[in-house]
Amino acid sequence: MITDMGGAVVSIPQDNGPIADLWYAHNEITIMLGGGDRIAVSAESPADSPWLFHFFSALKRAHTGIRPDTASAEDLLARHIALVFVSSQAKAEELRGAGLPALSAEYATQADLLRSLDMTAQALGTDEAARTTALFHQKMAEALSLLQTRLATLPEQNRPRVLHIARLDPLQVDGSNTLVDAWITAAGGRNVATVSGNHRPVSAEQILVWNPDIVIVDASAGAVPATSPLTALPALQTGRWWRNPRGIFAWDRYGCEDLLQLYWAATRIQPKLFSDINIRALTVTFYQTFFHVSLTDDEVTRILSGNPPARQASDNVQAKKEKNL
Known part of the structure; x- marks a missing residue:
């Protein structure tokens, strides 16, 4: 069971099934944590994020350019999506109501970014995701400490x-x-x-x-x-x-x-x-x-x-x- 950024407790299948990443900014987090090859549906597109597809061309095989506000639960179910990331609590609740394991990943501060990262790593459930998340925490702490010290x-x-x-x-x-x-x-x-x-x-x-x-x-x-x-x-x-x-x-x-x-x-x-x-x-x-x-x-x-x-x-x-x- 995983608690998402909206406070909902969600059961996530640990079967490494396909992912629908329906928050533009979250796709790179999924990829950074080693889940890129599982993305089957993405809000991103080559036109919107050319560097993403330049470095990770395998993402072109996914169903891309799916707007998060209009994503169809029926379509996601038909694609056997095992995990969904969205940017709002309301959309997560809507998709969960249709039977999809959806997590709200939204945040507005560096502290909540790290919480969302932790949630994503837990949802992916791999050692790679856990190691990368720990390293990112360390590097973010170093950056914030440097800024805070010099600006104090x-x-x-x-x-x-x-x-x-x-x-x-x-x-x-x-x-x-x-x-x-x-x-x-x-x-x-x-x-x-x-x-x-x-x-x-x-x-x-x-x-x-x-x-x-x-x-x-x-x-x-x-x-x-x-x-x-x-x-x-x-x-x-x-x-x-x-x-x-x-x-x-x-x-x-x-x-x-x-x-x-x-x-x-x-x-x-x-x-x-x-x-x-x-x-x-x-x-x-x-x-x-x-x-x-x-x-x-x-x-x-x-x-x-x-x-x-x-x-x-x-x-x-x-x-x-x-x-x-």
């Missing part, structure tokens, strides 16, 4: 006001009670968005009123249009506007790459305090340790720049050319 005596006024933009069209930001808010705070900043939750709609005028010292933009958000009022933001004009890295999943959102996000954000938000952090080296070590992937220099550069794999990038250019023919 930092005056509040020396914590920059940070805005995280999830989308530019339509304009959406991330507020309190989110993992985004958690890493901004942990890395020495203050979330300037006076809203609660992810992807909250906001006007450009409101952002100008907030006037953040630093703006961090989701890798998939796109560029600021030349006609946008946001071009008047001092953060943009002074070069304190950064595109977030994106790897197997978006570092800045949910998933195990939050560990890397903490280090990267600290170097951006408090560069003087964390000038010794080599984010390229940390990135190489992280992917080798937790995903058994050896990154090339070009791949590291692309991930840190929030760009897709080289082949994916060329495919996108070709698709645009064909569309214009």
Whole structure:
């Protein structure tokens, strides 16, 4: 019996049967813990997460691109799914009502990320999952300890006001009670968005009123249009506007790459305090340790720049050319 993140106690069959991972951010956690070959249904798709499918091409054999809010219990039952991961308690309850062993994996803090990781490892039930989870706990503790130690005596006024933009069209930001808010705070900043939750709609005028010292933009958000009022933001004009890295999943959102996000954000938000952090080296070590992937220099550069794999990038250019023919 396993207690999920919503507090439900669920019986999970230990038969290594097929998995439906219906939370985008959770797929990489399942893979990191050694359960990737069991994923038969996934919310992810090559278009949404090109690095995921670049490194783990076997996932292409799964039924991909299944939206978690519309996933059919009947379809999952027909596929003999033995374990389902979702991002909400309500969806988990719905699927359990239909006879599926579903677990809610949602979280909004680093502490709850670790609890969700523990839950996933317990559900997978392998020694590999247990060992990897223990190592991840250790590395997360090291990262948080480093940040907390160096920021312990930092005056509040020396914590920059940070805005995280999830989308530019339509304009959406991330507020309190989110993992985004958690890493901004942990890395020495203050979330300037006076809203609660992810992807909250906001006007450009409101952002100008907030006037953040630093703006961090989701890798998939796109560029600021030349006609946008946001071009008047001092953060943009002074070069304190950064595109977030994106790897197997978006570092800045949910998933195990939050560990890397903490280090990267600290170097951006408090560069003087964390000038010794080599984010390229940390990135190489992280992917080798937790995903058994050896990154090339070009791949590291692309991930840190929030760009897709080289082949994916060329495919996108070709698709645009064909569309214009």
